[in-house]
Amino acid sequence: MEFKQVTLENLSTEHICCAISDKKGENCVASKKAWMKERLKEGLVFNKLDVRGKVFIEYIPAEKAWYPIIAEGYMVIDCLWVSGQYKGQGYGDLLLEQCIADSQAKGKKGIVALSSQKKMPFLSDPKYLKHKGFQIADTAEPYFELLYLPFEKESDIPRIKENAKKGVISEPGLVLYYTNQCPHTDKYVPVFAETVKNYGLECKLYHINTKEAAQSAPAPFTTYALFYNGKFVTNEILSEKSFAKLWQKLNHPI
Template sequence: MNKHFINLTIENIEKEHLCCAISDKKHQMGVITKKNWLKERIIEGHIFRKLDEKGKVFIEYAPLESAWVPIYGDNYLYIYCLWVSGSFKGKGYAKSLIEYCINDAKEKGKSGICILSSKKKKPYLSDKKFLLKYGFDTVDTIKNDYELLALSFDGKKPYFSEKAKEMKINNKELTIYYSLQCPYILNCINQVEEYCNKKNIPLNIISIDTLEKAKNLPCIFNNWAVFYNGKYETNYLMNETFLKKMFQL
């Protein structure tokens, strides 16, 4: 079993693939924008660590102070994503990645690590049961559903912003907050815009392109958050089929 992992750096990022979007041509522009986003984040201490194989096996985390999420805390690391998929499951890769992050946090003198999860398994969120095995605890919640899990080394605890806990906006139109951190986003934006234009559906798309905007989001998801009639609906990446089904538009 190959357990060789690579951390993306300014020097190797152009030649390395992003394992969350490897070969699908419709997402290649998203890959380019993601790499450009990463180049700016790496100098802030952002880590993207992946298995040196063509598979979706990686962890992505950053200092909480510079993490594009509406979460606050002193001297923490925030895990954006921990993903092991397909035939790579059951080989200890998730264990290797989370332990690397934990050791990295300790070596850097951090107060702990935090990550978004939920009481019941949801799309794009790490499994709470897996994290509990490593000592993570629930330190904050939203609507008795989404949870902020933290592994604290010194008793300090991170927390959601009060605005993020609202999970609502004043705008009644179909509204999407998005960032370019995820390589799948651009294609989704194109599909949603095309469908809404075709059906004359009012659409409000808001780009989260600065840390300040990310820290002041009206919900907990920085990459993709969908609101309708002022209420948060989903962080599921939408296409025309999903729009028809969920909003009956």
């Protein structure tokens, strides 16, 4: 099997892996592709196995990344995903190796990935990356780890911006920050908003639609960051059921 890179020339016709199983995901795909179109102009790379499956890596120069991090000269992995029948066949290793080779060829200092203390949905697997030589560069509340793989020993150590370190905001109630970096936000943010409304609650939604806003966000993971009464709660993109479980966990039984 061969790998294929999504480019400005083939973006309109190529599938983007992470939303292909969603039969009602046309709008989600469109929002992600619109986001990608602008990022491809800024150096984003989307490399995938040439199959209709979730086997891909997406990365971008840190200066253009939609994360509140300082990692000048590094490449940032947005997502590395191998699922289903393609697991355990070495495709993740190959995608990462290609990312490393490409980043070195472009003169980068190393690679950065946002992860967590233990494996969490939508974040890079810390066990896998540490096995591949990644080290902890910085941390942020409540569980985020910024991992990096330097190409030279003297490379600067990346860090998370102070505005995203503490996982707190001043606004009360439910507050959600999100971007279109993941196609699933286009589908599930409206679901979340409607679910909250059905419970008689209110939620303030902040759609992050610029790199500058993302780099100034109050949480390291800008794709989806939910706060409740001033504290970060989760980065997991919530369905109606998963929100119900979370709300009960927050001592508010439905």
